[in-house]
Amino acid sequence: MAKLWGGRFSKNTDAFAEGFHSSISFDSRLYKEDITGSIAHAKMLGKQGIIEAHEAEKIVQGLEGILADIEAGKVHFSPHDEDIHMNIERLLIDRIGDAGKRLHTGRSRNDQVALDFRMYMKKENTAVIREIANLIQVLLQIARENLDTIIPAYTHLQKAQPSTLAHYMMAYAQMFSRDIERFQAAYGHADSMPLGSGALCTTTYPLDREYVAQQLGFHEITPNSLDAVSDRDFALEFLSAASICMMHLSRFCEEMILWSSGEFAFVSMDDAFSTGSSIMPQKKNPDMAELIRGKTGRVYGSLMTLLTVMKGLPLAYNKDMQEDKECTFDAADTLLSCLKVFTGMIRTAVFKKENLYATAGKGFTNATDAADYLVKKGMPFRDAHAVLGRIVVYCEGKGQGISDLTLEELKEFSDVFEEDVYENVSLEACVSKRTLPGGPARESVLAHIHSLEKFLSGLDAE
Template sequence: MKLWSGRFAQETDPRVESFTESISFDVRLARHDVRGSQAHATMLAKVGLLTEQERDQIVNELNAILARIENGDLELSPSLEDVHMHIESALIEKLGDVGRKLHTGRSRNDQVATDMKLFTREAIEHIDRLLQDAQCALVDRTERDVDVILPGYTHLQRAMPVMAGHYWLAYCEKFQRDRDRLSDCLRRVNVSPLGCAALAGTSLPIDRDYTTELLGFSEPAANSLDVSSDRDYQIEFVSALALIATHLSGWAEEWILWFSTEFGFLKLPDAYTTGSSIMPQKRNPDVLELIRGKSARVMASVSQLLLLVKNLPMAYNRDLQEDKLALFDAYDTIAACLELVPDIISGAELQVDRIRERLDEGFLDATALMEYLIKRGVPMRSGHGIVGRLVAECEQRGCRLSDLTLAEFQAASDRVDETVFDVLGPDNAVAALQSYGSGGRAAVAEQTQRWKQQLSES
């Protein structure tokens, strides 16, 4: 069915209708389409292309149509292709020629672009709020675990001790970079395509600045030809989502390890674990595993969009209908993951006794000992070698660095005196950390206050 054109002599093949429809997934744009159409109608009345009465009829009926869609009362048909034609068809059915005037000075090309920018702008704001919720949960954990020391790892090998709050705040930093990327992306999203029409603009006296203002965009797009093909903002948004997915996946992987019997660092809330169909003792971290797994879908969406646009000539091509599937799925997936994150963070319990009883393993104080030697005039590389030999000796004897005698330390370096024991052991090693941004107690307390203030203001 070709309701809007007299060009064709034949009806569309039903198989083509099914193949080309997008109403099955773009119906979620109905609210944005109505908002854009109402702004367009308001502008048409302002410039004299609609009467005020016609504007009011259109605006009011669009509200009624949206209510029908949201209530499931408007029949959705593949023959009408997309949400835009469903809404326009329902408008014409109710208002006749008045409804037919709505599309004056507008193409589906800029209409689609406007709807998608309105959707993406809202999606960015939603993801930003969810990231902030996750940051707040992390800062709360920092204060809750204020006295807990964790082993820090590199290469999944024990490296240096850090305050637990240092770990929580590390994810605050990652999520803040995610929020900053979204904020930067928003600048390019918030440019209005409406009024660019099919590709070359229009000869009608429309007012693009007015629709820009009505829809809350920062400025109108400056090139009508660019607008109908531009999907950069979608790729940028989904790329930002892919980085969020990367951070969530890394966090989930760590907690899956921490939850294992081998680590035993963490107990997850029952509400976020599942059982086994055959092994009654199991508590599986399925939610974290799915967060880790779903990240692949978000990352794949970036490739999907890049591949979609890489060969397209300028202006609109029907290929671009497929952009929504990738963007919607990436957004929905990240939103679903982030909805769960704050409660998982808040509900998990560090197994403090288990962590503490093994904290002396792995020579977490070795770097503190090396820096002790540096402070006493030993060149860094020489100190590195001295401590490495002491660690090797302790491994052979099955003891800790702090178990060595003062005489043994002095045999390794004549710069050592009894104060060496003030830096040995994880508590002392953490206490020695003092640089800005470090994992020491004072530095973490400083960063916690900074984050509390920053989040209260955002």
């Protein structure tokens, strides 16, 4: 079977090289974008009088029939025709004859694949934003239910200060909200219609690019044909956003893995998101969280793959760019599956409030508040810091906490201490008095929740 581009060739492609060259094994997932783009292109060709109106109509009907058959599982693609674009064009010609040969008028596979890929990435960005929004909704619900659930907060993995589970959940919710903004930006940069750029320098046909953009739901057309066919920064932006989002998921998973261990015992994963051991009957392993943590490196690899592919390419299109899709498709699939699994895992997790509270009371998490107590009584902060440092050493020797010391013991370190110190260094006071915006106090967290609820409602309105 002759290649559709084979007019100047006198011999067939080497059999092994043909399989090496073919991309149909992975770009077949672009079939809907390819057909939708071709329908818009055919309608434009007919509208502009570049082909006869009846031919354009015949092409559109043929493409619609191919789309229906593909979705019904009746079409089998051939590696001989290399990619999804040539496969569909071959099918069209076989079905409607010479009219099908007119479809490719005024376009190249270069701007055709750029169109398909941009359409696909718009769809993937939208899907990812939706999944992240679902996750944030779950985190907001957990936060609302745990405004007064006191937990230990850490720096350097050492107990630092008391916080709340709500404050903790909102930290990740805020990270994920920024991820949404990054995917929105990636969507925006993919939202330029490249068809009409041709192979690299447009065409002499009187194409109506704005009409095609309108038909396909693009915000604008690409302003430079060389750039339109030769860059994949819109995919790189998606991969960058995906890598950052996976990093956030991985950090969260790392904490859930630690928290579910016997050493922490802060959370219990639902059986539906845990696995057992083939030899140790007591084990309940947080495998879903571990897998997400592991798959983060896979998405990072996809970003590095495409950065490396693109870094040395001269204008305009080069065949290297066929390597843009497998890594991007895999990253998108991986991210979406991780978001879905993580959302289910965190929604069903059971937090052990008693253990969280008990641990928050250890490790001198109220030391800063005790120092601040002295400062508010008039002592310079550095002096107060030194006093509390000595108190901590004393407490460690006795195996006690600051609140366990008698007032007489505290006064041995400073006469500034009074009976009201105890109410100022309780875990509840340490949290409730941190009312600054962004803090763990109930009213501050509620304000943050309201802010992110407004952010999510804005997504629904778009």
